[in-house]
Amino acid sequence: MTANLRTTLKLLAPHVRPYLGILGLVLALGALGASAQRGIFLLLTPTWEVLFPADPVALGSLGAAGQAQELVGGGGLGAMRDGLMRAVLGAEVVPADPDARLAMLFRVGALIAAISVLAAVVHYFFLYLARWAALRMVVSLRVSLARHLMGLSLRYHGERKFGDLLSRISADVSTTLNIVNNTLTELVQEPLLAVASLAFAFLIAPEATLLVAVGLPILAWSIGLLARKVRKGSVRSHTTLGASVQALSQMFQGVRTVKAFGAEERELERYREMNEGYVRATMRMVRALAFTNAWTILYSHVGLAILLVVVGVFTIKSGLFQHDGDMLTFFMLISGVYSNIKRTARAVTRANEAVGASQRLQEVLDEVPEITEGSAAIAIEPGKALQAGVELRDVSFTYAGSAAPALADINLHIKPGETLALVGHSGSGKSTLMDLVARFIDPTAGSILVGGHDLRELSLDSWCAAYAMVGQDPFLFHTTIAENIEYGRPGAGEAEVAAAARMANIHEFIAELPEGYQTNVADAGTRLSGGQKQRITIARALLKEAPLLLLDEATSALDPLAEAAVQEALERLMANHTVLVIAHRLSTIRNADRIVVLEEGRIVEQGSHADLLARGGVYAGLQETQLQS
Ligand SMILES: Nc1ncnc2c1ncn2[C@@H]1O[C@H](COP(=O)(O)OP(=O)(O)OP(=O)(O)O)[C@@H](O)[C@H]1O
Ligand SMILES: [Mg+2]
Structure with a gap:
């Protein structure tokens, strides 16, 4: 008792x-x-x-x-x-x-x-x-x-x-x-x-x-x-x-x-x-x-x-x-x-x-938090953090309770300014790799280096400020569109929000709504389509102005018009960022500087689209069965 x-x-x-x-x-x-x-x-x-x-x-x-x-x-x-x-x-x-x-x-x-x-x-x-x-x-x-x-x-x-x-x-x-x-x-x-x-x-x-x-x-x-x-x-x-x-x-x-x-x-x-x-x-x-x-x-x-x-x-x-x-x-x-x-x-x-x-x-x-910052956590400028890109050294990750590692011996250098596309079969470890870079999880072996530091040495805030993330399923809060975009950088003015929306190819659509940016996304009658939601989340990420972009492309297909609009927005995003993208679309992959192919948690191929096709390996197989044109 x-x-x-x-x-x-x-x-x-x-x-x-x-x-x-x-x-x-x-x-x-x-x-x-x-x-x-x-x-x-x-x-x-x-x-x-x-x-x-x-x-x-x-x-x-x-x-x-x-x-x-x-x-x-x-x-x-x-x-x-x-x-x-x-x-x-x-x-x-x-x-x-x-x-x-x-x-x-x-x-x-x-x-x-x-x-x-x-x-x-x-x-x-x-x-x-x-x-x-x-x-x-x-x-x-x-x-x-x-x-x-x-x-x-x-x-x-x-x-x-x-x-x-x-x-x-x-x-x-x-x-x-x-x-x-x-x-x-x-x-x-x-x-x-x-x-x-x-x-x-x-x-x-x-x-x-x-x-x-x-x-x-x-x-x-x-x-x-x-x-x-x-x-x-x-x-x-x-x-x-x-x-x-x-x-x-x-x-x-x-x-x-x-x-x-x-x-x-x-x-x-x-x-x-x-x-x-x-x-x-x-x-x-x-x-x-x-x-x-x-x-x-x-x-x-x-x-x-x-x-x-x-x-x-x-x-x-x-x-x-x-x-x-x-x-x-x-x-x-x-x-x-x-x-x-x-x-x-x-x-x-x-x-x-x-x-x-x-x-x-x-x-x-x-319940003990798994991701913690040490007492001597280093705060680092977002720009400085990405100066030398992101380097994964002998990184392995095994989920608690599972026998096989989800990722094993990954050595990968994401160079500054580069767009790196991850492809691979379902379950090959793409999302796990991205979660590691976002520090949602820590490697069970090996280390991730940014700006000369192990990711674990950085303060959580300063690393968070270094990247923007666009997830697979766009999530909007039950509030106005303006606030949803502003979430990327609280305090950003109307003009900046609109500029981000323009870049994300969604400004025209929002401007035509009766209440414009003040439209509540939860209101009946303003249900947004998947593509619209996605572009709003892209605008949010753009507004954050973080040098590294983590992008998990939606697997679900959009109609060709919406697809083109989203694609255009993404391309703008990729142009001036270092990008790690889990790619499902051929157009994204074609724009990438480098393609990394994962298979059962290991990197099996990497190179350009043309190189990999010519090889006739895993990528060529994926190309036939999975990647959308
Ligand atoms: N929370 C978890 N706990 C245990 N195992 C997990 C967990 N999340 C993923 N896994 C396993 O880790 C492996 C890699 O999963 P991951 O989600 O990284 O694959 P993916 O390449 O992103 O797949 P998809 O293309 O379907 O999203 C899979 O075998 C999966 O079953
Ligand atoms: Mg995934």
Whole structure:
């Protein structure tokens, strides 16, 4: 149990630390509020006294109870009561005069009202600050999770299910922060109320209070046992929730495919089944939760009955309570203790839900980023980095978990200003090679040299600034076209954006749209074609003005007109950059200065288009079957 609670504490610690001061204040307010709320009960005794002034004679006969309690004027238990009477009523003896008694009653009423106002104000700030701190912590945890995830490699994201991550960042964080949110308020408030009640009860009747206190550890222990079940259930519940969010996100991401295959019902059925799994897992936890609460109620009520009988017996036999008002106050306080314990138990079980959820978050945070920069990372000018091109020396790469290397003993020098085309069968390692150059992955052997440095020695930012990348599937953010292009160089002006669009052969098209550059690409009615999207991403890359261009040509064919437009844009791009292109089109390849042919992770041929054709090797074979004219 403690090991797991430690997980939660470790997870929360960095986010709690900035708010420790506030939390201390919350704790103090909670204690003050609890004392005020429970202190009101103490005023019952004087009230009782005013309404039913005790008969000192009757009390005197019970005085032989064996308790060393000094009787005072109005009858009663002791010095504490004595003081209380004086403080509240302004006298130790209740006068017989009805008017004087009424005045005393109003005095007590006013005092209760005053304490209530204090309790209410304190409670307001207690809740306000507790929730405020909790919300701040949620946000801080979410942001740091997102930041951590961003730093993880593409491989991690490739394997990871997007929906599951989404569910972790939203649902699991919320559940985890229950421990400081709803639960913090309860976990602080309720035990404090219980302690305040017990303390006040102890002042009135020490023996009886000790009797109550003996029963509490047993209750706490049994709740701890049940809480473990809740925790296990919580992990299962959140895991299945993650799976169902995953199913949902897949379903909508692939909505075209789903509809095209008329698979809506099948998908919905699958989603329904996943939700069934979620219900089953959650209900297991709910059963444990409900059982815990029911057990607490049973224990506390039976406990109250036993206490009533025991206290009653002692009161009858030996005058444990010598005064009805005291006994009333005592039971008011003690019954309060049990409901505080009940709510504390509920908070503890909820906190265990949080522990379950935080385990899943810790898993994410424990994932170590593969691509890191050393403490002495070198920052280098983009132009300088590319001065001598990019050199791969004996580079090999093997994906984790696969036996054969995806790339083996690659020696390749991409010269400055050169356009180098990579070709090869599917699975030959082209994308892997490009990922290495982009430093999405690091070689398992050998090294990549730029500007006289190993790529791993450079700061991530400075290498990133040295290249622009155009991917196979153009990705646009759900915002305006202008912003999508500007992404290449934040802060670029309108004129520069338009110039890049012109170079990318897309300016005319954008200018004709009713809203021009301010058109939102997500708006209905402005669905862009594949070729248009591609040219927007090319404009984005152009705007970045990085010396090295990494280009993964789309395999899907565009219609000849769009194709020509994209081709023209690419040619402009290639003219003044060092380019590494995964080429599928003959036109691109013809424009390349050099063609490198990959086969099963090795370079098998290189040269110009004409040379390679003449050779009649792998390239000539590819030419016939794969490359598009
Ligand atoms: N994330 C991965 N984990 C394990 N193996 C991978 C991973 N990505 C690629 N591979 C394997 O590495 C080899 C090279 O893949 P790569 O994606 O580089 O090929 P490619 O030449 O780009 O193919 P295509 O033309 O189809 O895009 C393949 O055998 C592939 O199965
Ligand atoms: Mg590929």
